[in-house]
Amino acid sequence: MTWDNAIKQFENYLKLERSLSKNSIMAYKQDVSKLKAYMELYMPHIGPLEVTLPQLQDFTAEIGQVGVSEYTQARIISGIKAFYHFLMYEDRIIEDPAQLLEAPKLGRKLPETLDFLEITMLLEGINLGEPEGHRNRAMLEILYSSGLRVSELVDLKLSSVYRDVGFLRVIGKGNKERLVPIGSEALKFLDLYLSHYRQKMAPAKGHEEIVFLNRRGKKLSRVMVFLIIKKLAEEIGLKKSISPHTFRHSFATHLIEGGADLRAVQDMLGHESITTTEIYTHLDRDYLRQVLTEFHPRK
Numbered sequence: 216m217t218w219d220n221a222i223k224q225f226e227n228y229l230k231l232e233r234s235l236s237k238n239s240i241m242a243y244k245q246d247v248s249k250l251k252a253y254m255e256l257y258m259p260h261i262g263p264l265e266v267t268l269p270q271l272q273d274f275t276a277e278i279g280q281v282g283v284s285e286y287t288q289a290r291i292i293s294g295i296k297a298f299y300h301f302l303m304y305e306d307r308i309i310e311d312p313a314q315l316l317e318a319p320k321l322g323r324k325l326p327e328t329l330d331f332l333e334i335t336m337l338l339e340g341i342n343l344g345e346p347e348g349h350r351n352r353a354m355l356e357i358l359y360s361s362g363l364r365v366s367e368l369v370d371l372k373l374s375s376v377y378r379d380v381g382f383l384r385v386i387g388k389g390n391k392e393r394l395v396p397i398g399s400e401a402l403k404f405l406d407l408y409l410s411h412y413r414q415k416m417a418p419a420k421g422h423e424e425i426v427f428l429n430r431r432g433k434k435l436s437r438v439m440v441f442l443i444i445k446k447l448a449e450e451i452g453l454k455k456s457i458s459p460h461t462f463r464h465s466f467a468t469h470l471i472e473g474g475a476d477l478r479a480v481q482d483m484l485g486h487e488s489i490t491t492t493e494i495y496t497h498l499d500r501d502y503l504r505q506v507l508t509e510f511h512p513r514k
Contacts, residue, residue, distance in 0.1 A: 216262055216307065218251040218255070221263040221264075222248065225243070226240060226243075228301050233389065234390040235389065236366065245294075246290065246291045246298075249291060250271075250274055275288065278291065279319075292313075292318040295313050296313045298313075300313075327456065327461055327464065328461065328468045329457065331469065336451050337444075340450060347443075349411070349412050353404040353405045353407070354427055354440065356405070358466075360397055360400065360466070361395045361401065362463045362466035363385060364387065369425075370425075371425070376409075385485065387485040395483050416428055416432055437459070467480055
């Protein structure tokens with residue numbers, strides 16, 4: 216089996232059996248392609264089915280020596296492990312050479328969050344007099360109210376908004392569906408956008424069901440949402456580097472700080488494992504430590 220054939224079959228597996236997004240599939244392909252390029256340069260006679268653990272270790276040592284960050288190294292190794300797990304799954308190999316391949320030890324990086332005042336400043340800083348103002352306010356209200364990923368926001372459909380019960384039906388990672396509540400303020404601005412602005416727009420063909428449209432009546436891109444948020448932060452003088460995901464992190468952090476059950480937050484975020492959600496308990500502990508330092512007489 217050639218590298219190109221193996222990578223193509225791996226791509227089909229990720230798409231058809233794991234239902235991953237285009238971006239995730241592209242990332243996996245790029246990771247394995249780096250290994251392919253290394254092997255073809257140094258060991259061109261060895262195909263993907265003949266690779267051994269020492270060769271993989273040499274490859275990871277090589278990418279470390281050329282200055283690839285530890286986080287990028289860890290991601291590449293994760294992609295290679297997934298590739299060889301697939302080959303085992305397909306009975307192409309008898310032993311998995313990547314099973315004992317070790318990734319760099321990483322410290323857990325806590326995400327950037329906004330406090331409630333900063334969230335309020337951002338939301339109230341949106342100019343509702345501009346044509347896109349009500350759309351942008353509704354989008355950001357939903358990001359903070361429901362903790363959606365930006366891909367889930369731009370893909371949101373009119374038929375997935377259940378105003379009467381205050382829920383959104385969201386298609387998340389791996390094509391998994393979940394219901395998430397939407398707060399009253401977010402629902403108010405969403406209703407305002409849908410009833411006064413969205414209904415006046417002429418959606419492009421194939422975009423009739425999409426909630427948030429650009430000026431051409433097409434679905435917004437994820438990059439466009441990022442740029443809207445970046446511009447807004449600059450306009451209000453917010454110094455933090457933020458993105459759409461910052462609203463999701465803030466949503467989860469504020470729920471945990473308020474005493475929300477971790478399982479409930481996991482369900483709302485659409486995390487497959489609760490260990491992913493537990494990062495927000497670390498944020499909460501930092502907050503509690505700060506309170507102790509500020510107010511306890513013995514500090």
